[in-house]
Amino acid sequence: MPGGVDDPAAPSGGNTYDRRICRDLPRLGWEVHEHAVAGDWPQPRAAARAELARILRESADGTLVLLDGLVACAVPDIIVPEAERLRLAVLVHLPLGDESGLAPDAAAALDAEERRTLRAVAAVVATSDWAADRLVDHHGLEPGRVHAAAPGADIAPLATGTVTGTATGSAPHLLCVAAVTPRKGQHDLVKALAGVADLPWNCSLVGGLGQDPAYVTRLRELIGELGLGDRVHLAGPRTGPGLNASYAAADLLVLTSHAETYGMAVTEALARGVPVLATAVGGLPEAVGHAPDGSVPGVLVPPKDPAALTAALRQWLRDPGERHRAKAAARRRRTALAGWETTSRSLAKALEQLRQEPRRTI
Template sequence: MPGRVDDPAAPSGGNTYDRRVCRKLPRLGWQVHEHAVAGDWPRPGAAARTELARILRESADGTLVLLDGLVACGVPDIIVPEAYRLRLAVLVHLPLGDETGLDPGTAAALDAKERRTLRAVAAVVATSDWAAGRLVDHHGLDPGRVHVAVPGADIAPLSTGTESGAGSAPHLLCVAAVIPRKGQHELVKALGGVADLPWSCSLVGGLRQAPGYVARLRELIEENGLGERVHLAGPRTGPELNSSYAAADLLVLASHAETYGMAVTEALARGVPVLATAVGGLPEALGHAPDGSVPGVLVPPEDMAALAAALRHWLREPGERHRSKAAARRRRIALAGWETTSRSLAKALEQLHQDPRRTT
C-alpha cells in the first residue's frame, strides 16, 4: 500500500488508518506487502514518481494494489496506464482539492488529476457515507465502484477530565494538524469571546505543515490575551496523546472540511463530548448514542459567533456539561472497532477478484 511516510512531527488520521488496516487485513486471510513511497505527495518530485512507477510496473498482471489517495490521485499519468493491467483500488482520506490554502489554479489542477485517477481505477474506498456520496457526485463515479470503510475506534479508559477537582476550570482539547483547514484561528477568536469564563485549552497537532499559519495563530493567541490559557502542544501520539484525552472535558474542532473526523471518535471512545463544526463527515462521526441522544453539539462552519455561543452555553451550564458527557459515555459503547473497518475494506477488495479490470 503506497502511502505517506510516517512522520512523528506530523501524525495524521490517514496514516493511522493505513497502518491499522495493514495490520488487520492479514488476520482476515489477506497477504499484505506494504510499500511506503517517500515524497512530497500529492505533488512528488522525480524520485518519488520513479519509485511509484517501478512498484506498479514490477507488479504481476492482475495484482490487487490498494493505494492511498494522497499518493495515487495526483499522478494519473502513472496510475491510469496500469489500471487495465492491475486491480487498482484507491483509498481517499480527503479529496485533494478540499485542502484549504490552495490557490484556485492549483486546487483545480489537483481536482482534475484526482478525477482522472478515480475514474480509471476499479474501486474507490471512502471513509464515510458522506465522503462516498461526495466523490460520486463530484467526479461522476459509478456508485457501484465506490465503497465505504469507516475508521474504527479503540475503546479506552474513561477520561477523568477536570470536573472531579473542586473549582477546576474545564479543560478544552483540539486534536488536529495546525493548518488552515482545521480552523484553529477561528477557535482562538471564539475563545477570546468567552475569556470572561474559566477554562483552559490545548491545541494538539503537527506544527510543521503550515509554519506561516502557526505563526499567525501564535499572534492571535497573544492578541486575544490568551497566552496563559491556550497551549500549542505540538504533535502527540501514544501515551502522550492518551494523557491529553484523559485530561479533557470537551473536544473542540472548528474544521472547514473533514471526510470523517477520527479525533471525534477518539474522544468519544473515552467518554469526552464534542463541540464541532457541521462539515463533511463530522456529524456522521459524532453520531448518536443508542438511546438517540447526541454526544455533543454541532455548529455551522466559519461562524465564530455560533462557536463562541456554543462554548459559552457549555461552559456556563452544568446541566449541559452533564448531559453531553452522559451521552458521550453511551455513544462510547456503540463505537465500531478497526476489525469492522478492515472487514468493510476486505469486502470491497474481494469484489475486485470478480471484476478485476474496468471494461468501460
C-alpha cells in the same frame, strides 16, 4: 496486495488508518506487502514519481493494489496506464482540492488530476458514507465502484477531565486534536475563545506544527493579540501515552474544521466518554453520531462561524446541566462505537469484490 502509503511515522489520522488496515487485513486472510513511497505528496519530485512507477511496473498482471489517495490521486499519468493491467483501488482520506490554503488554480488542477485517477481505477474507498456520496457526485463515478469503510475506534478508559483536581485545576479543559493548518480552523476556535474569556477554561491545541509554518505563526500572533497566551497552548504533535494523557485530561473536544471526511479525533474522544463540539461539515456529523437512545454526544455548529462557536461554548461552560447531558450522551455513544475490525471487514469486502471482477478496460 501492495499498498502505497504516506509517511508511516507521521501522527495523522490518515496514517493511523493505513497502519491499522495493513495490520488487520492479514487477520482476515489477506496477504499484504507494504510499500512506503517517500516524497512530498501530493506534489512529488521526480525520484518519488519514479519509485511509485517502478512498484506498479514490477507488480504482476492482475495484482490487487490498494493506494493511498494522497499518493495516487495527483499522478494520473502514472496510475491510468496501469489501470487495465492491475486491479487498482484508491483509498481517499480527503479529496485533494478540499485542502485549505490552496490557490484556486492549484486546487482546480489537483481536482482534475484526482478525477482522472479515480475514473480510471477499478474501485474507490472513502472513509465515510458522506465522503463516498460526495466522490460519486463530484467526480461522476459509478456508485457501485465506490465503497465506504469508516475508521474504527479503540474503547479506552473513561477520561477524568478536571474532576479529579489535576494540574489543569478546576477550570474546564478544552482539547483540539488536529494538525495546525487552515483547514482545521484553529483561528476560528481562538477567536471564539476570546468571546468567552470572562469564563474559566483552558485549551490545548494538539497537532503537528510543520505543515503550514506561516499559519502557525499567524495563529500564535492571534493568540497573543487576544490576550490568551496563558490559556491557549500549542502543544505540538502527540502520540501514544502523550496523546492518551491529553484525552484523559479533557472535558470537551473542540474540532472546528472547514472540511473533513470523517474526523477520527471525534471518535477517539468519544471512546473515552469525552463530549464533542464540532463543525457540522462533511463527515463530522456522521462521526459524532448518536447514542443508542438517540441523544447527541455534543453540539454541532456551522463552519467558519466564530460567533456560533462562541455561543455554543458559552452555553456549555455556563450550564452544568448541559455539561452533564453531553457527558452522559458521550458515555452512551462510547458503548456503540464500531471497532477497527468493522473497518477492516468493510474494506476487505470491497477488495474481495474487486479481486473477483474481470479487469476493467478503459
